Amino acid sequence: MMTKSESYIASLGDINLIGSDLDTGATTKGATAYIIGAGAHGRVVLDVLRAEAKWASFQFIDENPDLLGTSINGALVAGNFQYLLQQDPSQFGVLPAIGHPHYRQRLVKRIEESGLNLINAIHPTAVIVSTAQIGKGNMICAGAVINSNAVIECSVIVNTCAIVEHDTVVHDFASLSPGVIAGGRVEVGHSVFVGMNSVILQRVKIGNGTIIGAGSVVHKDVSAGVFACGSPLRVLEKVTDDFDFGRIL
Numbered sequence: 086m087m088t089k090s091e092s093y094i095a096s097l098g099d100i101n102l103i104g105s106d107l108d109t110g111a112t113t114k115g116a117t118a119y120i121i122g123a124g125a126h127g128r129v130v131l132d133v134l135r136a137e138a139k140w141a142s143f144q145f146i147d148e149n150p151d152l153l154g155t156s157i158n159g160a161l162v163a164g165n166f167q168y169l170l171q172q173d174p175s176q177f178g179v180l181p182a183i184g185h186p187h188y189r190q191r192l193v194k195r196i197e198e199s200g201l202n203l204i205n206a207i208h209p210t211a212v213i214v215s216t217a218q219i220g221k222g223n224m225i226c227a228g229a230v231i232n233s234n235a236v237i238e239c240s241v242i243v244n245t246c247a248i249v250e251h252d253t254v255v256h257d258f259a260s261l262s263p264g265v266i267a268g269g270r271v272e273v274g275h276s277v278f279v280g281m282n283s284v285i286l287q288r289v290k291i292g293n294g295t296i297i298g299a300g301s302v303v304h305k306d307v308s309a310g311v312f313a314c315g316s317p318l319r320v321l322e323k324v325t326d327d328f329d330f331g332r333i334l
């Protein structure tokens with residue numbers, strides 16, 4: 086008999102998950118996928134998980150008491166994080182749906198410290214070749230392509246129709262918006278945000294925490310912690326701790 090994690094890997098065909106104990110319980114009959122964050126991003130995650138057709142039920146977790154008990158696109162807002170801690174962890178998986186990379190990071194830390202099962206949401210129309218490696222806590226949307234020997238670390242968002250070419254590494258908490266093309270051997274740093282339809286030329290490195298505006302052509306390395314956009318790319322400002330992520334999310 087297969088263990089839970091073996092059966093999960095089998096269910097993903099040839100996808101090479103990083104580590105051996107990821108997503109345990111993911112195929113448990115009757116198990117619930119909890120999405121943390123009942124906002125717009127949460128609704129998108131819900132759609133991806135539903136398309137994956139792996140979970141028996143879907144519920145939201147949110148800290149806003151006004152949302153408690155409401156139904157969002159047919160999924161109940163069941164409670165807050167404390168509620169989650171009172172459930173049997175073998176009976177559910179959990180995925181943060183928080184766009185802001187720093188809040189997502191904090192949440193993932195809490196999930197891991199609480200021993201909960203951090204899962205991926207991978208749309209069935211995404212193409213992930215067998216030599217690519219995928220961590221945990223990721224959302225990979227419809228039409229995304231992850232090519233030969235690429236690495237998607239943890240809690241990364243690869244949005245609709247984004248392409249990650251061969252040997253490219255996307256580090257933890259980074260986000261590639263719809264239509265982004267990351268060429269071969271690119272390195273996308275920790276918590277980097279790349280806006281819609283941007284193109285990252287082959288071998289380019291984007292430093293940690295940098296934000297690239299929509300429609301940009303990233304033709305050369307970009308240092309960490311800056312906001313840059315356009316074609317040719319120009320650096321406009323430093324990304325400080327009080328950067329308003331409402332501008333990009």
Ligand SMILES: CC(C)(COP(=O)(O)OP(=O)(O)OC[C@H]1O[C@@H](n2cnc3c(N)ncnc32)[C@H](O)[C@@H]1OP(=O)(O)O)[C@@H](O)C(=O)NCCC(=O)NCCS
Pocket residue numbers: 262263279280281297298299300301314315316321332333334
């Ligand atoms: C990053 C972003 C939010 C910046 O927009 P903004 O806050 O309106 O930027 P600002 O008003 O500070 O613009 C500063 C300058 O950069 C220019 N600029 C802003 N975004 C630009 C872009 N994407 N490409 C080229 N130039 C841009 C502005 O025209 C302005 O130029 P100026 O100083 O010469 O007048 C925007 O470019 C962007 O990428 N939005 C979409 C993000 C996205 O893809 N989200 C995912 C949705 S699923």
